[in-house]
Amino acid sequence: MTTNRCELANQYHEKGFNCAQSVLAAFGDLTHLTEQEALAVSGGFGGGIGGTHQEVCGAMSGGVMTLSLLYPHVDENNAETRRRLYAVTKEFRNRFQRRFGCSVCGDLLKSKVQPEGAALDLGIGQHCAILVVSAVEIVEQMLREAGALK
Numbered sequence: 001m002t003t004n005r006c007e008l009a010n011q012y013h014e015k016g017f018n019c020a021q022s023v024l025a026a027f028g029d030l031t032h033l034t035e036q037e038a039l040a041v042s043g044g045f046g047g048g049i050g051g052t053h054q055e056v057c058g059a060m061s062g063g064v065m066t067l068s069l070l071y072p073h074v075d076e077n078n079a080e081t082r083r084r085l086y087a088v089t090k091e092f093r094n095r096f097q098r099r100f101g102c103s104v105c106g107d108l109l110k111s112k113v114q115p116e117g118a119a120l121d122l123g124i125g126q127h128c129a130i131l132v133v134s135a136v137e138i139v140e141q142m143l144r145e146a147g148a149l150k
Contacts, residue, residue: 005140006026006122006140007122009023009136013128013129017046018043019046019061020042020058023063023135023139024038024066025042030143031069042065045061052105053105059128059131060135064089064092067092067142071084092138100134113130114130117137118133118134
């Protein structure tokens with residue numbers, strides 16, 4: 001039996017990894033990053049970047065990093081890949097904000113987030129874990145809509 005990405009992200013979070021690490025590491029099968037690479041590159045993005053709680057939510061940062069790897073813009077002369085990447089990351093941000101009302105870590109910590117979707121199905125009630133699982137769920141939904149996931 002394979003573990004789904006929402007469960008996997010929650011397991012990372014329960015082990016003590018930050019929100020960004022938990023989201024990015026859960027997509028290792030698609031990003032082809034090793035677990036160590038995913039955890040290392042996303043390590044500073046937790047807690048609203050460096051634990052300040054003043055910047056973008058780590059779960060959202062992990063989602064953007066995942067999408068950046070799956071929709072890479074690596075050729076400075078290719079404006080189309082930049083537009084595509086910006087479009088998918090903007091859509092991810094919009095969906096995350098529609099669900100939670102904002103994307104700043106400190107503001108999210110002050111809000112009352114309720115589990116829905118995968119977080120509800122998995123019985124997750126811890127605040128940041130809800131954000132982590134929801135970020136994974138949103139990325140997966142977008143990938144399914146794009147035909148990149150079945």
